[in-house]
Amino acid sequence: MAASDLPVANGKIYHLNIAPEQLASDIIIVGDPDRVTIIADEYLVTREHEAFHRGLRTITGTTREGLRVSVVTSGMGTPSLEIVLGEIVALNEIDFATMTRKPHHDKINIIRVGTSGGLQSQTRLGTPILTAYAVGLDNTGLFYDADYPDPGCLAIEKAIRQAIDGAVRSTRFKGTIHPYVSRADPAVVEAMEESARERHVTVKKGITVSSAGFFCNQGRDIARVPPSIPDVDAVLGSIGDLHEGLRVENMEMESSFLLHFMTALGYGAGAICPAIANRKQETFTASYVQNVKDATEVALAALMKLRR
Structure with a gap:
């Protein structure tokens, strides 16, 4: 996969600025970056990673019930969402070391x-x-x-x-x-x-x-x-x-x-x-x-x- 097709820098995907291991397989996606913080403050008892880049905030942690979840900003509208979802899928499916698709990947569940x-x-x-x-x-x-x-x-x-x-x-x-x-x-x-x-x-x-x-x-x-x-x-x-x-x-x-x-x-x-x-x-x-x-x-x- 060409670097120009999927920009990655220092092991992190470009827009979200996170590495594959920093994204959970269960995701809450919201439009407002401030809502990411509100949800994390209310429902996450632990935080393992937080990133903010180009207006897109991601917080990954664990709920009281033991669910590892990422709360991710989509931005407003489908054009911004297309970028975010494309990167979420790439984080799950692409091996960044070889820039090739993994033979197996996890099931993602995502709710807006x-x-x-x-x-x-x-x-x-x-x-x-x-x-x-x-x-x-x-x-x-x-x-x-x-x-x-x-x-x-x-x-x-x-x-x-x-x-x-x-x-x-x-x-x-x-x-x-x-x-x-x-x-x-x-x-x-x-x-x-x-x-x-x-x-x-x-x-x-x-x-x-x-x-x-x-x-x-x-x-x-x-x-x-x-x-x-x-x-x-x-x-x-x-x-x-x-x-x-x-x-x-x-x-x-x-x-x-x-x-x-x-x-x-x-x-x-x-x-x-x-x-x-x-x-x-x-x-x-x-x-x-x-x-x-x-x-x-x-x-x-x-x-x-x-x-x-």
Whole structure:
């Protein structure tokens, strides 16, 4: 493998600035580097390594329950996430001494804990949304030619594409926005559902939309440039049941590529993101610390279950 394809310096991968042995096989991934510190302070009883480089923080340690876990920053959006996940996989699969792929590697389980906007009017602020499927309105996943993991992905993709094509203005971009659909690992979803029940945390399971931006990409029309898809949040939230009773529940910026990439590699991936805004009700809360804490505890307990 060429040095220009996978930059490594002093035995450490370039952007995360960590060595393979400094990354755990169980990972909580978050967008905000400060949230890495908050989670580590709350849940890790030991810390074996901490790194901060180019805005990306990684802390690896052990929980009270004995789970070795890394808490890693993804940054905002799928382009940044692509870099981080690419390096996580390389740390697990590439022998840095020879720059060749290892004949065997560990199973990674990774869960995103983040925040999101709820798209259904009945969703209470702070409710953690468990992602079963994710719709990518970014184009990062389009550069990784992964197969559909199940027929549901294809069915959801067709329905979303039809809704978007019907909602795009008659502009230069009509017919050019191509959603892709990915699936969370069912075992990860089941483990999080069980963990939520055990902790009496009420969650909603559904379909998550990952956008390439925060404002116009998610229906926030605040600029003087008109949107290509007016009220895209309302368009997607109103579609109805798409697969096995699931609806589009929330919007954020990362889950689509996380599930698309990691599932294609055979790793376990999932996402749990409290809805801190209700787009239908036009409400928002800045008091969501406990909701993120609940989601983190569900995710950590799920990772523990998956290792048993």
